[in-house]
Amino acid sequence: MANALSTQAPRAIADPIVVDLGLVGPGKVGSALLAQLRLAAPRLLRDCNMQLRLRAVSDSRHMWLDCDDDALNGRIHGAQTWRPAALDEFAAYVASRGGQLTVLADCSASDVVADRYAGWLAAGIHVVTPNKRAASGPLERWRRIAEASHASGARLHYEGTVGAGLPVVRTLRDLLDTGDELVAVEGMLSGTLAWLFNRFDGSRPFSALVREAHALGYAEPDPRDDLSGMDVARKLVILAREAGLALSLDDVGVESLVPAELAEGDVDTFMKRLDRLDAPMAARLRPGGVLRHVATLENGRATVGLRVLDPAHAFAHARLSDNVVRFATRRYCDNALVVQGPGAGPEVTAAAVFADLLRVAGAMGVKRCAC
Numbered sequence: 001m002a003n004a005l006s007t008q009a010p011r012a013i014a015d016p017i018v019v020d021l022g023l024v025g026p027g028k029v030g031s032a033l034l035a036q037l038r039l040a041a042p043r044l045l046r047d048c049n050m051q052l053r054l055r056a057v058s059d060s061r062h063m064w065l066d067c068d069d070d071a072l073n074g075r076i077h078g079a080q081t082w083r084p085a086a087l088d089e090f091a092a093y094v095a096s097r098g099g100q101l102t103v104l105a106d107c108s109a110s111d112v113v114a115d116r117y118a119g120w121l122a123a124g125i126h127v128v129t130p131n132k133r134a135a136s137g138p139l140e141r142w143r144r145i146a147e148a149s150h151a152s153g154a155r156l157h158y159e160g161t162v163g164a165g166l167p168v169v170r171t172l173r174d175l176l177d178t179g180d181e182l183v184a185v186e187g188m189l190s191g192t193l194a195w196l197f198n199r200f201d202g203s204r205p206f207s208a209l210v211r212e213a214h215a216l217g218y219a220e221p222d223p224r225d226d227l228s229g230m231d232v233a234r235k236l237v238i239l240a241r242e243a244g245l246a247l248s249l250d251d252v253g254v255e256s257l258v259p260a261e262l263a264e265g266d267v268d269t270f271m272k273r274l275d276r277l278d279a280p281m282a283a284r285l286r287p288g289g290v291l292r293h294v295a296t297l298e299n300g301r302a303t304v305g306l307r308v309l310d311p312a313h314a315f316a317h318a319r320l321s322d323n324v325v326r327f328a329t330r331r332y333c334d335n336a337l338v339v340q341g342p343g344a345g346p347e348v349t350a351a352a353v354f355a356d357l358l359r360v361a362g363a364m365g366v367k368r369c370a371c
């Protein structure tokens, strides 16, 4: 048989597939995403025939339509102006630019933005996001989002919501889609709490470690957001729903590490009274065991809290602020499937959002490689 490649006429270069992109939330993750898109844009055009066009950016108060961005839309010194943020106007503007695909990247942590997803998806606008609010928020809203996506075919991807850049949601999805059955999920889903309990052995007061994490920027501006366990509970709800369980935040048994008397009040007051955590936390230490903050989903029950583990347990050996997720399934029954690595940080989280965007483009027919 003749070599088909040698006899073929040179392939005509088709017009690029234009992806119109709108960014909601140009904060730490959103800015890192823009930087990654700028770097990758020439390669995507060359190898995948895909042209990324940044059409608009919005924060909570302003939006920039047709903003200046030399690398992502060829505009510079376009006398860009902002106007008051209006999310529906913003989405309609991005969707009206004439590209083959419209994708909104929600890099906020806002319920107000999550409230718009169903409408955007119904209008054929794809959404990629590390924002946990939709996938862990009210079930009624989550159902409306799923229905809108099914009806229009527009995609919602949210890999960055659990484990930042680690392939956690996708791994669970792939296991279930290929017929495996989930037995249990066990995870260390907070980089901050992993960091704290990797160090807490009683040699230093717990409050000193929280202060250090705060000073190093490992903890949230208000460390109660980490210590309350609610962020981890949100991630567990996301995994539970991915596994087909109609779970809500209220269904998760969450052990807060914040004493009731410190739960209210401003951050400064909380930081001043932090040593009130020391005695209760020291009382949790056990000789011959290690303390870890663990999220568990088993037999439909979801719990989040401190556990004393055997020093031989895999969670006892995680490094620094690693996230670890163990999927015990029918296939992975003797030895669970483990996903482990850095589970926070703007760069890795932005990369998850970027990969979700490429997944949307791939599903819509854009080639992922040069061929």
Ligand SMILES: NC(=O)c1ccc[n+]([C@@H]2O[C@H](COP(=O)([O-])OP(=O)(O)OC[C@H]3O[C@@H](n4cnc5c(N)ncnc54)[C@H](OP(=O)(O)O)[C@@H]3O)[C@@H](O)[C@H]2O)c1
Residues within 6 Å of the ligand: 024, 025, 026, 027, 028, 029, 030, 058, 059, 060, 061, 085, 107, 108, 109, 110, 112, 113, 130, 131, 132, 160, 161, 164, 343, 344, 345, 346, 349
């Ligand atoms: N940073 C990480 O390591 C990490 C890891 C995993 C997941 N995530 C998730 O990624 C998301 C972004 O995190 P981040 O660290 O980048 O936060 P961030 O720096 O605080 O940025 C949040 C951005 O969202 C914008 N925003 C807030 N409410 C909005 C609204 N109603 N409409 C439009 N924009 C709004 C903010 O604008 P304003 O300045 O106007 O408020 C800001 O630009 C969050 O959902 C977070 O949970 C972050």
